[in-house]
Amino acid sequence: MSINRSRLDRYISEKLNISRRDVRLLVAQKRIVVDGKTTDDISLIINKFSHIEFDSKVLQANKASYIMLYKPVGVVSATKDEQHKTVIDLLTFPEKSSLHIVGRLDLNTSGLVLLTNDSRWSERLTKPENKVKKRYIVTLKNPLTPDYIAAFEQGMYFAFENVTTRPATLAILSDYVAQVDLVEGRYHQIKRMFGRFRNPVVNLHRQSIGKLALDNKIKVGESRYLTPLEIEQIDT
Known part of the structure; x- marks a missing residue:
């Protein structure tokens, strides 16, 4: 049985095919260990990564x-x-x-x-x-101009989905290379945004997600x- 979150008594009841009254007895007898500690709380909330033992027998040990x-x-x-x-x-x-x-x-x-x-x-x-930022390095077919910066910051309307993209930050790294920071990820969003300038994307590379950069x-x-x-x- 794989769980995301559950009460301990419910999990033990289903795992051992016993009643919750019997689970209370096992807990009272200190026969249930969760994450290395004997528990006396039948309502303890556990998840799929809680390490659970019954009489030293491992019931769950997902990592x-x-x-x-x-x-x-x-x-x-x-x-x-x-x-x-x-x-x-x-x-x-x-x-x-x-x-x-x-x-x-x-x-x-x-x-x-x-x-x-x-x-x-x-x-x-x-x-x-949660607005987790994703950073991309984009190589383009045609040269970049300062107009791109304002357009990305304002967001762009996509009629097909009837949505306007959230503001994105664009920094020009060289004539043909830009750094783009997004907090969303709509279908082919970056390619479509540069498509408004009729500037094809030659190469697209994700450098980071949140604070984590590619090693x-x-x-x-x-x-x-x-x-x-x-x-x-x-x-x-």
Whole structure:
């Protein structure tokens, strides 16, 4: 049984197929251990990563995983695909089949992709109201002008969805390269915004999500676990 959040007595009742009255007895007898501590609280809220034991027998021992990947161009942000290699295919971690993608990149975009099995963590990063900033480096076919800066800051109206994009920050790094910071990620948003200037995107690369930047020691296609500090920082 996999849970996100549950009362301890409900979880033990379903896991051992016993009544909640029997669970109360087990707890009173100090036979239930949660995260290394004997508990006397049947209403304790547990989650899928709580380590739970009954009479020294492990009932649940899931571990949260947080991974950064340097996604190459030509790889899809999906768990399965019949035509292309997926980001999951690039991973070598034993728990990779349980991971989901936090903020997808399209086929022709490279850069930072996060993967996890912690749905609450990924939801906090992807909810629009949390306004987690994503930074992209964009290479364009035609030269940039200062007009782009104001247009991105004002937001752009897309008639197809009947929405106006949230303000985005654009910095001109060179004649053909810009840095763009977004707090949303609509379908092909960056390419469509530059499309208003009839300026095709030649290369699109995601450099960071929140405070977490792609590790410059990771090569294209490689991945690693996030450090505890990175896990905490990206969520603030």
